[in-house]
Structure formats: structure tokens, C-alpha cells
Amino acid sequence: MIILLMYLIAITAEAMTAALAAGRRDMDWIGVCIIACITALGGGSVRDVLLGHYPLTWVKHPEYLWMTAGAAIITALIAPVMRRLHSLFLLLDAMGLVVFTVIGCQIGMEMELPITIVLLSGMITGCAGGVLRDVLCNDIPLLLRKEMYASVSMLTGALYLGALHLELNENVAVLGPMAIGLCFRMLALRYNWQMPRFVYRDEWR
Amino acid sequence: MIILLMYLIAITAEAMTAALAAGRRDMDWIGVCIIACITALGGGSVRDVLLGHYPLTWVKHPEYLWMTAGAAIITALIAPVMRRLHSLFLLLDAMGLVVFTVIGCQIGMEMELPITIVLLSGMITGCAGGVLRDVLCNDIPLLLRKEMYASVSMLTGALYLGALHLELNENVAVLGPMAIGLCFRMLALRYNWQMPRFVYRDEWR
Amino acid sequence: MIILLMYLIAITAEAMTAALAAGRRDMDWIGVCIIACITALGGGSVRDVLLGHYPLTWVKHPEYLWMTAGAAIITALIAPVMRRLHSLFLLLDAMGLVVFTVIGCQIGMEMELPITIVLLSGMITGCAGGVLRDVLCNDIPLLLRKEMYASVSMLTGALYLGALHLELNENVAVLGPMAIGLCFRMLALRYNWQMPRFVYRDEWR
Numbered sequence: 230m231i232i233l234l235m236y237l238i239a240i241t242a243e244a245m246t247a248a249l250a251a252g253r254r255d256m257d258w259i260g261v262c263i264i265a266c267i268t269a270l271g272g273g274s275v276r277d278v279l280l281g282h283y284p285l286t287w288v289k290h291p292e293y294l295w296m297t298a299g300a301a302i303i304t305a306l307i308a309p310v311m312r313r314l315h316s317l318f319l320l321l322d323a324m325g326l327v328v329f330t331v332i333g334c335q336i337g338m339e340m341e342l343p344i345t346i347v348l349l350s351g352m353i354t355g356c357a358g359g360v361l362r363d364v365l366c367n368d369i370p371l372l373l374r375k376e377m378y379a380s381v382s383m384l385t386g387a388l389y390l391g392a393l394h395l396e397l398n399e400n401v402a403v404l405g406p407m408a409i410g411l412c413f414r415m416l417a418l419r420y421n422w423q424m425p426r427f428v429y430r431d432e433w434r
Numbered sequence: 435m436i437i438l439l440m441y442l443i444a445i446t447a448e449a450m451t452a453a454l455a456a457g458r459r460d461m462d463w464i465g466v467c468i469i470a471c472i473t474a475l476g477g478g479s480v481r482d483v484l485l486g487h488y489p490l491t492w493v494k495h496p497e498y499l500w501m502t503a504g505a506a507i508i509t510a511l512i513a514p515v516m517r518r519l520h521s522l523f524l525l526l527d528a529m530g531l532v533v534f535t536v537i538g539c540q541i542g543m544e545m546e547l548p549i550t551i552v553l554l555s556g557m558i559t560g561c562a563g564g565v566l567r568d569v570l571c572n573d574i575p576l577l578l579r580k581e582m583y584a585s586v587s588m589l590t591g592a593l594y595l596g597a598l599h600l601e602l603n604e605n606v607a608v609l610g611p612m613a614i615g616l617c618f619r620m621l622a623l624r625y626n627w628q629m630p631r632f633v634y635r636d637e638w639r
Numbered sequence: 640m641i642i643l644l645m646y647l648i649a650i651t652a653e654a655m656t657a658a659l660a661a662g663r664r665d666m667d668w669i670g671v672c673i674i675a676c677i678t679a680l681g682g683g684s685v686r687d688v689l690l691g692h693y694p695l696t697w698v699k700h701p702e703y704l705w706m707t708a709g710a711a712i713i714t715a716l717i718a719p720v721m722r723r724l725h726s727l728f729l730l731l732d733a734m735g736l737v738v739f740t741v742i743g744c745q746i747g748m749e750m751e752l753p754i755t756i757v758l759l760s761g762m763i764t765g766c767a768g769g770v771l772r773d774v775l776c777n778d779i780p781l782l783l784r785k786e787m788y789a790s791v792s793m794l795t796g797a798l799y800l801g802a803l804h805l806e807l808n809e810n811v812a813v814l815g816p817m818a819i820g821l822c823f824r825m826l827a828l829r830y831n832w833q834m835p836r837f838v839y840r841d842e843w844r
Contacts, residue, residue, distance in 0.1 A: 252634025254574060259584045261632050274484065279684065281693035283486035291550035305632040345701035360775070365565070367574045369664060369777045379669045427671050427715040429662025457839025459779060464789045466837050479689065488691035496755035510837040570770070572779045 232332065232403065237296070239328040242321030243269040244297035247362055248304040249311060254366055258305065264362060265301030266294055272329055272358035276350055280340060323381070323414040327407040330355040330382045331389055344390065351386035352379060377417045377424060385410030437537065437608065442501070444533040447526030448474040449502035452567050453509040454516060459571055463510065469567060470506030471499055477563035481538055481555055485545060524623060525616075528586070532615040535560040535587045536594050536608060549595065556591035557584060582622045582629060590615030642742065642813065647706070649738040652731030653679040654707035657772055658714040659721060664776055668715065674772060675711030676704055682739055682768035686760055690750060733791070733824040737817040740765040740792045741799050754800065761796035762789060787827045787834060795820030 247268035251261040270287045277285045287293050304311065311318070333354025337347035356379055363370040388406035397405070416422065452473035456466040475492050482490045492498050509516065516523070538559025542552035561584055568575040593611035602610070621627065657678035661671040680697045687695045697703050714721065721728070743764025747757035766789055773780040798816035807815070826832065 248632070249634055252632040255631050255633050257629035257631045259588075259629055263584065278483055278688055279695060280698065281486075281691075281695075285484060285486075288485065288547060288551050291548045291554075294550060294554070305634075308632070308634050342698060343701045345704060346698050349701075349704070364569060364774060365575060367572065367777065370775060379673065383669075424667035424669055426665050426667045427658070427662040427718070428665050429659055429715075429718050453837070454839055457837040460836050460838050462834035462836045464793075464834055468789065483688055486691075490689060490691075493690065493752060493756050496753045496759075499755060499759070510839075513837070513839050569774060570780060572777065 232328070235324065235328045236332060238321065239325035240269040240293060240297055241300045242318070243325045243358060244300040245304040245311075246318055246322050248301035249308065250362060250366060251301075252305060252308060258302065261305055262298040262301050264365060265304075266297045267365065268358045268362040269297040270294070270358070271361040272354045272356060273333070275357040275361070276333055276336070276353045279353065280337070280342070280346075280350065282336060282340060319418060320411075320415065323411050323418075324407075326355045326378065326382055326414065327385045327410040329358075330385045330410070331403060331407055334386050334389055338393075348383065348386045348390065351389070352382045355382035355385075377414070377422055380424060381410050381414045381417065384413060437533070440529065440533045441537060443526065444530035445474040445498060445502055446505045447523065448530045448563060449505040450509040450516075451523055451527050453506035454513070455567060455571060456506075457510060457513060463507065466510055467503040467506050469570060470509075471502045472570065473563045473567040474502040475499070475563070476566040477534055477559045477561060478538070480562040480566070481541070481558045484558065485542070485547070485551075485555065487541060487545060525620065528616050528619040528623075529612075531560045531583065531587055531619065532590045532612040534563075535590045535615070536612055539591050539594055543598075553588065553591045553595065556594070557587045560587035560590075582619070582627055585629060586615050586619045586622065589618060642738070645734065645738045646742060648731065649735035650679040650703060650707055651710045652728065653735045653768060654710040655714040655721075656728055656732050658711035659718070660772060660776060661711075662715060662718060668712065671711050671715055672708040674775060675714075676707045677775065678768045678772040679707040680704070680768070681771040682764045682766060683743070685767040685771070686743055686746070686763045689763065690747070690752070690756075690760065692746060692750060729828060730821075730825065733821050733828075734817075736765045736788065736792055736824065737795045737820040739768075740795045740820070741813060741817060744796050744799055748803075758793065758796045758800065761799070762792045765792035765795075787824070787832055790834060791820050791824045791827065794823060 244265035247265045248261050250268075251264040256264065266287075270293060273286050277283065330351040333351035334347050336354075337350030342350065359378065360370040385406050388409055389402060392402035392406060449470035452470045453466050455473075456469040461469065471492075475498060478491050482488065535556040538556035539552050541559075542555030547555065564583065565575040590611050593614055594607060597607035597611060654675035657675045658671050660678075661674040666674065676697075680703060683696050687693065740761040743761035744757050746764075747760030752760065769788065770780040795816050798819055799812060802812035802816060
């Protein structure tokens, strides 16, 4: 129940940040709604398509599409106010990441997949929406370059699986890793933590 | 029957406009064929993958692949003549959009999906091929930025579903919305109608 | 058996060249691993999703993910040495292309698909990983522009299907076309063979 509520907040938050990204590229209103839906629901869709887990979430719950599109339009209407809410957004976005990750892991476990794939299912759910957004906006996905987005997702998923393995109380197993992942993400943003980069220059090819 | 004929004209037209787009980026002949196939058949493929509707059209009808690849090569051969046929192309391209949309809605209804998803199935069929083309050509998809492409698709689909709901004669229900969508698209091109854009500038993130 | 061994060498080689591509774009270590996995396993994944052939290879064999990610990290660690191994890499990369193509054709035949789709299944398996890599790295896919990558894949697949049709000894039917495809690719690289390009310039649209 609480995880459904957090999921709804998370897709709304993702839709709103995606709408701002679309606004930065002068998209029209329909484009804003499309980018918002793809960012918010795309991670889960990529996961479901790769795992053959049909029907997709938004096919079963079309109301999520209306919710994300609505959130995107409201965001476009009140964009000037958004600037003031910058920190709130970063928090909601980070919450989306950890909630999506845990939900993705749960679906991987329901399908009785190997542990590597369960973890990956969480990472895909958490991260793929943002990658699709960046590809459609014609950027190199942020995920691949910085911000520890994938690392936070991997950490959250690993902690969650570890907690389940230790047979902790279910609420602890869900909320604990999410809280740790959230803190880690906010600290990473605050202190600008980055993974080491691999920089390679050559002439051939 | 008539819808199959229109479908074949539509995929041919999409293949030809895609070939011209590939030529603008100096692709080689195989690249031109690939882009043509992806543009013409990609919308339906994205829809089928998302809805879990297997096998895909071109797996069942491989002859469509030869048709689109052939149309692309012919286009490349007679490209100089194409310039004169500009208006014809825009018309065929618009026809493709509305035909694909209606076919997509029909498949959504066959699968007994919710009404929102039926409409979306039409939009994905109509629009996703062009988005794939733009992503592979390394552009921000035109769809997201202007030209009312998605709007025309949404309008056509909504009129079609409305006509079915009113239990109109089937030919009317299919051809009427397609004709209206086509006119709307041609008027939008002629008078350069655009959806309002959402322009947002900030420094953070 | 020998084809499994060649497959493992091929995904390792693809992962290593992808890691170098990621390094050229200053990706972080996780980005390098992700790009490597997508390049090495993406072609087969695209094929499986399009053909509805579940579960995907890496879902059934998660160890391939560790292998490719491990190969990518090792590549990043010993990148300076890589420069010396340039020719070896080109050879391994070409081997990957032909091995993937033959495996893709085999899966198409197992699914009893039409001959066009069997050939296409081979081409998708051979080429789609590199296309995904280029899209994520924000390039126009190399495949579409030069290097005869797709042509080599098509040739290898056609020779393989022809050899099967002639009921040649199985080893000959597998290894012969792969050897010819490999030679063709190396010759194309050596003498800079290119497909003719389609260059088109206009002002409209």
C-alpha cells in the first residue's frame, strides 16, 4: 500500500522533471506530455519488454498515463514557480529512483529470476526512463556520464536483496534500503560525488 | 481490403520520405534501406512489442520488407525527380499517418484493451516510426517539436473511436475520420499551424 | 560447442571495443560497463524482443553480463596497452560480427521463420548492438554510414543459408561462410571499401 503511494508520487515527480527538460528544448505541449510519460513509465516498460512481463503497467493502469500527462501540463503552467522548488524536486526525483529500484527488484523476484537479473531489473526500472528521455532529447545519457544515478540504484537494490536474505521485517527491508539510497543520492548531489571516469583518447577507428 | 491497399501505399510513401531523410545524411545504400524499413514498419513494431502482440507484421509478411527496401532504392535512383513531387509526398505521408493510426486503433480494440490504450496504440503506430528515424539520424524527434503530427494522429483516433461508439456504418467510421485527419494535417502544413510551445530556461541541473 | 566458445570470445571482444568507445566520451566506470553490456548483448536482445523469443540470452545466462562488464573494466584498466593491439581488436570485432550473424540465423531457423526473416535475424544479431552503442553515445550509427558492416553480415548470412540449402557438412556450412565473411570484412577495412552513398540535398521540409 505505502509502496503504491510512493510509486504514484514517484511517477508524478519524474513526469514533472521530464516536463522541465522538454521545456528546455522548446517542445510543444504534446511533446512535453509524451516525454513526461516516457520518462516516468519508460523504465518499467523497458524492464517488462526485456523480461517478457506482459501486460505493461500502463496498459493495465491507463490512469497512470493521464496522471503523468496531467502532471506535465501543470508543470508547464506553473514553471516559473518551479524554480523555487528546486530542492524539493531533487528529493522527489531521488525518491523516484529508489522506489522504482525496489519495485523492479520485486517484479524480478516474482518472476523467480536469477539474483543478478533481479538486481538488474531494479536498475533498469530506476534508470531506463531517464536514458530514454536523454536519447529523445538528443543528449548522451546523463546516467552514463555522472551523478552516480546508476550507483545509487545498484546500492539500493543490493541492500534490499541483502535485507530480504537476512529475513528482516518486511517494512524494514523495503524502507531501510530506500532511506539509505536516498541519503546517499542527496549526499552525492550535495558534495558532487562522482564515479571515476575512464578517459581514453586515440586516433584510430 | 481497401485498408490493406491504403496500408501498402502508406508504408511505401513512408519508406520514400525516409530514404530522402537518409540521403540528407549521406548514408550508404544499405543504410537507406534500413532507415526506410524502420520508418515504415517501426511504428507498428513498437506498438506490437509494447502490447505483446506477436508475431510482428513484417515477421508474418516479410514481403513488406522487400517492398519498403525496394521503394527506398527506387527513391534514391530517381531522387532528382522527387523534388517536383514534393506536394504529393506530403499528401502520401499524411495519408500514412492517418491510415497507421486507424490500423493501430483496430489492433488495440481486437486485443480488448482499455480505450486510452486503444487511442495510444493508434498514436504509437502513426508516430513511432518517425521518432525512430529521427533518433537514428541523431535529431530531436520532429514529433516532439512541431508540425502537429501527434495531434493529427490523436484527433483521427478519437474521431474513429467516436464514430464506432455511435455505431456509424463501418466505411464511414473508417474513412470519415481519416479524411478529416488528412485535411487537418494538410491545413496545418499549409498555414503552418503549431501547438503552443513550452519554453523553459534555467541554470540548475 | 565451438560456436559457444566463439560466441564467448565475440561478446568479450565487443565489450572491449565498446569500453574504448565509452572512454572516448569520458563516461564513468558504471557507464563503461553498461555500454559494454548493451553493445555485446544488445543485438541478440533486440532480435529476441522483435521475434518474441523469451527469455533473453542474458536472463538465462546472467554470467554473460559479468563477463562483459568484467572485460570492460579490464579494458579500462589496461587501455594504454590496447593501442598496440589495434589489429587484433579489428579481427576480434569482425569475428564477433560473423559469429553473431550465424547464431542469429540459427535462432531464426529454430523458430521456423520465413527465409527473409532468418537472414534479417542474423543481421539484427550482428549489427544492432553497435547501433544501440552509437545511439547512446549520440552518434549517427556507423552502420548506416560506412564500413560495410551490414553488408558483411548479410553476405555471411546468405552464404550460411545457401550452404545449408546445399546440405553441406555442418562444420563446413558454419565455418566456411564465417571465414569468407571475416576475410571480406578485413579486406574492406584494409582497402577502405565502401558502399556507394546516397547524397541528397534539398531545402524543403
